[in-house]
Amino acid sequence: MNIEISIIEKIIWSGIAATGFAILFNVPKRLLISVFSIGAIAGFIKFTLLLNETGIIFSTLLAASFVGFSSIPIARYKHTSPFVVSIPSIIPMIPGYFGYKTLLGIMKLAMSKNTTLEGEILMSVLHNGLNMTFVLASISIGVSLPWLLFREKGLKKIKLTDNENLI
Template sequence: MMNIEFITAIILDGAFAAIAAIGFAIISNPPRKAILISAFLAAVGHGLRYFLMHTHLFTMDIATASFFAAVSIGLLAIPFAKAIHCPAEVFSFPSLLPMIPGMFAYKSILALTKFMQTKDETASLQYLVDFFHNGSTTIFVLFALVVGAAIPVFIFHRQSFTATRLLKKLVKKA
């Protein structure tokens, strides 16, 4: 059974991801509805990733949990795209950006610079291990996000392009 602290942590994780997604969405100047949908999708995706990584039922690693979160964002983006006649990528991409593993990338580059600066052989081996660990984690999470977001578009190919086709027809009539 989940306790109130765990549920609160999931909600907070989703709320912070929603705030970040709003910032990323505003950059591309989408319709206002798309900004709110981006925030919702980011909250759901990031909350799901947090749940999958920290619950005793699954306890997944960050790359696998990110994959399932990206798939859920992609699946939810398609009906929203159809509803507001906007490409699904408009809200799925800003929703995925808060899940990019920036800390792992930073630690990877930091370990690489420390590896190049140190003269101690033991420390240099540890920095090299840290570089490959954090770098591979970054690459696997990014790969999981890309593949997870692309799968729903490939599965629902016709539905994902219906929103933009309808919009093009409306623009031609005007």
């Protein structure tokens, strides 16, 4: 199969995955189309970057920051929190596979009887665990990037009285 068709297939399926999770999280009906399109475009960004041998962490960061920035105008237009649009769209990128691979490795390590293989298993545990942590961190940074960069407006809202910040 040539690359273009497989990428288009992947784009559509990442949109469907995002919408499926949006329904599990009870996102209102009027937002489902936006979640589908943002999830699909984020999938496109991630897979084209992965094909060009950008690492999984950096491509996730770029896709997540696209989601973060595009969720703000959509949230304003649809009168909701940007959060409600961005989290379901980012869910297909959650490193669940790395997560349970790490724990399966730990369980294998605990039960192993062959000492020569243990070094290899330990390295794979470390590799998967670090990947999980960094991919999660890059998703969070990407989604909250607009918030972190244009903080001024948010801070004004957080301030309640003149001399005191909340918490």
